[in-house]
Amino acid sequence: MRYLTAGESHGPQLTAILEGVPAGMPLSAQDINNELARRQKGYGRGRRMQIEKDQVNIAGGVRHGMTLGSPLALLVENKDWTHWTKVMGIEPISPDEQEEVKRKITRPRPGHADLNGGIKYGHRDLRNVLERSSARETTVRVAAGAVAKKLLNELGIKVAGHVMEIGGIIANDVSYSSIEELIEKTESSPVRCLDDEAAEKMMAAIDSAKKAGDSIGGVVEVIVEGMPAGIGSYVHYDRKLDAKIAMAVMSINAFKGVEFGLGFEMARKPGSEVHDEIAWSEEQGYYRKTNRLGGFEGGMTTGMPIVVKGVMKPIPTLYKPLKSVDIESKEEFTASIERSDSCAVPAASVVAESVVAWELANAITEQFNSDQFQRLKHDIAEYRKQSKDY
Template sequence: MRYLTAGESHGPQLTTILEGIPSGLPLTAAEINEELSRRQKGHGRGRRMQIEKDQAIINSGVRHGYTLGSPITLAVENRDFKHWTKIMGAEPLEEDSDEVKRQITRPRPGHADLNGAIKYNHRDMRNVLERSSARETTVRVAAGAVAKQLLKELGIKVGGHVIEIGGVVAEQLSFESIEDLQERTEASPVRCLDELAGKKMMRAIDEAKEKGDSIGGIVEVIVEGMPVGVGSYVHYDRKLDAKLAAAIMSINAFKGAEIGIGFEAAHKPGSLVHDEILWNEENGYTRRTNNAGGLEGGMTTGMPIVVRGVMKPIPTLYKPLQSIDIDSKEPFQASIERSDSCAVPAASVVAEAVVAWELAAAIVEQFGVDNMERIKENIGRHNRQAREF
């Protein structure tokens, strides 16, 4: 399984092509659009979310509600494009037109603007910022929605939540089931299980906005129901924990990833880190604890997958930082673009999507690539063998 995304932030649409999705998977646009709607919510989102009402169109690979096994094309229209038709249009413009003259030559700190302009030799940095924008995560969530549907068919459940925003840390993180986690976080404007901490997070977001600033945070994704032994210890590039870490780090503005207790393991002795192995006739092998976050040696243990990601504060500020104009080489205060003061709750949904994709891809690779029935049979056989091992 793999996917490719295309499109610019203010271009006509965003597109993703998914390859390797098995045939026979139930799939409708409604399931994808539900995930897109979740991405647009959250306390601290900017005006762009009021403009866009993201809806996916399935252009290929699905017939009468089931995947065909052929590539799936998903498209999401950018409604704001009607105001950008000349600036972002594909057709050539006159050299002396206002749109050509309105070049962006002032890179914003914390963005891809300067590095991307140097790499691709763009004197107009709009060519960089339009593609490097987090708007691209719209179709990554769409791809993740398909992956979630695949996992759901196999009894694998995915949930995500926010555990920290702007230094406010959630303390009450217990939940009864993934369904309980999903229900409670959907009711929270910041996707936090701890109601008291959630209110403090919202105040922190409002205070940052009043100051023209932004704040970041930490999100966590939990997945239950993964079979034992998915991934590999044989080669570095087949280790599933490495793929999950890479997926988290690929999300815009994410600067750190950890699995299980992660960096906390550096402060503890091995006796308090490693998960003791248990066995019973009903469940087979389990662990007394889950400090490893469901992954050992690059493979799943059968325990819940626990992955966290750290999102930095959004670098587009209403209190601009100093930069340098690439034409005049003069210092200036970085330009102000429309932005969120905090996108951590939305980033939680993106994190769910990228984790779901990696897990679904690993499942398909290991248990068969052609159709859902074959995958279900292979997983059932594998699970029986693991219990009896």
């Protein structure tokens, strides 16, 4: 499976083309819209979320609620486009219309792609960079992830995410009895946190940052249950599934770190407190007594829950802007303010679920016969049985 996205933050729409989704898999627009709605929620979101009510238009690849095996075309309209038709129009504009278009942006914002993108592509108007580098693009990545989550769910694999930390406030009580309980509790939390006491402090920290014209980041965790053992491969660097997931998480806007299981804590522990002892039972087959490695050994799944964390830096668009340099005059200035969130960590948790789900679905369809969904389900069931009896 693979996908491409296209579209700008204030363009007419965002588009994703998905290839390799098996034929005969149940899929509806509602499956995707549910995930899009989850991405738009969360304490600390900005005014853009009051404008956009993201809904997908499936323009290809599905007929009568079933995938066809041909590429899927997913379109999400930008409602804000109505206010940007002159600024972001497709056709050339006349000299008379130049005055109607907002001035070109020559002042790069610290922490954004503005300056580096301008240097790379030779743009003198940095709006040509910031429109595509915007986190708005994650809308259709969540749409693609929704398709992947549907495939995984049909195979008995469940994906969930939650917020571990915001602005230095760490969730301590993150226990849950089942992944269903995790989902239920986090869906009812404004910051997608399992720890109610920490959640209140997180919201207060977001309010404080907003009042100060600042922004805060945090840490999210994705949990996956039901993945068979042995998905991925140890034979080459680019076939290691944990490496692919790490790349996917790092590709999310503003993410700057990834870890599995105990992660960086492993550097401070002896091997006896890091590695997971192997056990076997007739009911379960092989399993690990602990899950400190987060469901991976040698680039392959162990059959234990996958546990991956990602750290999101504070959003760089601030209402108390930092200093920068104008690319035309080379003079120092105070960076311009674009409409922004004070904290997008809860929404980023949903995006993280989506990109992890995609990599898992891709690995499964790569490893098993995946032209027909029913055949895929049969092969996965047989593989699970063989793994248990090994």
